[in-house]
Amino acid sequence: MTTDQHLPENDGYKHRHRHEGPQRHIVVFILSIVLTLIAFAAVAAGGVNATFAIILLLVMAVIQVIVQMGFWMHLKDKGHLIPIIFMLGGFFAAGTCIIMSLYWVWWN
Structure with missing residues (x-):
């Protein structure tokens, strides 16, 4: 019997989670590196408008946080709703x- 088939609760078998393997982690790691390189390139280019660079850095930071929390902290898995809410x-x-x-500070 494979681990990805669903069994009734009272059949005596233990339910196991499927192991993801390293493929997804490698893809997410590469995505994290690419996001970091994009943010670095925007600042290192020098000719980029400062406002655009700040907005780009903030967007890259938010995407990076979502990727890090979702995959490295496993918040994408079932049973993590309470930590996500907090x-x-x-x-x-x-x-x-x-x-x-x-x-x-600025308007008072």
Whole structure:
């Protein structure tokens, strides 16, 4: 019997998760390196508009965080909803603090 077939709960067999193997990890590692190189190239080019470079760096950072959390911290797997909810709550609280700090510094 293969490990990817579903068995009834009370049949006496233990359920095993399929092993992903290194292929997906290698692809994600290469993606992380490419995202880092794109961000580095935008800054090292020198002739790039500063506003565009900052926006590009922020977008690359957000994509990098999603890739790192999804694959290296295994948040894409089942059973990780509570950690994801708490992290999103933390991001919301931190973002609110940053926005309010900027508001107080520049507009008051």
